[in-house]
Amino acid sequence: MTALRHAIAGSAGLVLLALSATTFAQSRSDDPAPRATGEWTLGIGAIAIDSPYAGEGSRVRPVPLLGYEGERVYLRGTTAGLRLVQSQGFTLDAIAAVRLDGFDIDDLGRTELLANGVDAALLEDRDDGLDAGFRIGYGGTWGAVSLDALHDVTDASGGYEVALDYRYTWLVGRSAITANAGSSLLSDDLAGYYYGTLDSEVARGVVAYAPGSAIVHRIGVSWTRPLGDAWQLVASVQATQLPGELRDSPLLEPDSDRTGRLFIGFGRRF
Numbered sequence: 001m002t003a004l005r006h007a008i009a010g011s012a013g014l015v016l017l018a019l020s021a022t023t024f025a026q027s028r029s030d031d032p033a034p035r036a037t038g039e040w041t042l043g044i045g046a047i048a049i050d051s052p053y054a055g056e057g058s059r060v061r062p063v064p065l066l067g068y069e070g071e072r073v074y075l076r077g078t079t080a081g082l083r084l085v086q087s088q089g090f091t092l093d094a095i096a097a098v099r100l101d102g103f104d105i106d107d108l109g110r111t112e113l114l115a116n117g118v119d120a121a122l123l124e125d126r127d128d129g130l131d132a133g134f135r136i137g138y139g140g141t142w143g144a145v146s147l148d149a150l151h152d153v154t155d156a157s158g159g160y161e162v163a164l165d166y167r168y169t170w171l172v173g174r175s176a177i178t179a180n181a182g183s184s185l186l187s188d189d190l191a192g193y194y195y196g197t198l199d200s201e202v203a204r205g206v207v208a209y210a211p212g213s214a215i216v217h218r219i220g221v222s223w224t225r226p227l228g229d230a231w232q233l234v235a236s237v238q239a240t241q242l243p244g245e246l247r248d249s250p251l252l253e254p255d256s257d258r259t260g261r262l263f264i265g266f267g268r269r270f
Contacts, residue, residue: 045234047060053252065077116250
């Protein structure tokens, strides 16, 4: 369930950011991250994901939410951060993020893989990983940009990812709407491990496929509305465009050029 698990991880972080969007928009500070509150956020919701992987199709799953925003430390879904520098809109954080792109071969469709010329019995599972690196941010009344540089420290893929994102929040009555757009550069090791075929698999007769490095683009929007003093209703939708290097993978459904996800849930601050 690689696409599903990745979508859950990404949605958890985006929704936790959305839970702080009202505060950010009202303050319009120069800090591109939500203001430190020392509060926990707990919640639950459901996510629907249209997976590009062979045989996965569309799935709906419950999603737990856990977050914390402190003066220097934060937890947003599967990402933890430590603020190293903060000055006049500029921030520098050390971050660690769980990469949930791993999957069991049994989760993919054997018939669909065979149609791509791949025998599932010859494939190996892909492991999750832990990425570590830095996040640079800058923001103001015009919105906020962030640049992440992360490397797999568990050597699951041994690769790296560089991600650039922009977001802007509007207040509409009591609601906050946050639009975001971004792109990620996946190194050849990272893209090859999760979208290509491994040398050990090729040695057993699997078709060789190495996508090389790839750039993935995404757009999305999140919406939050307070329900009383502590609870908030949250929703988000995001679309990701897969480049030709990835959509030609024999592990994917033919002509899968994008993925989409929809999340809705409730969160409470403590």
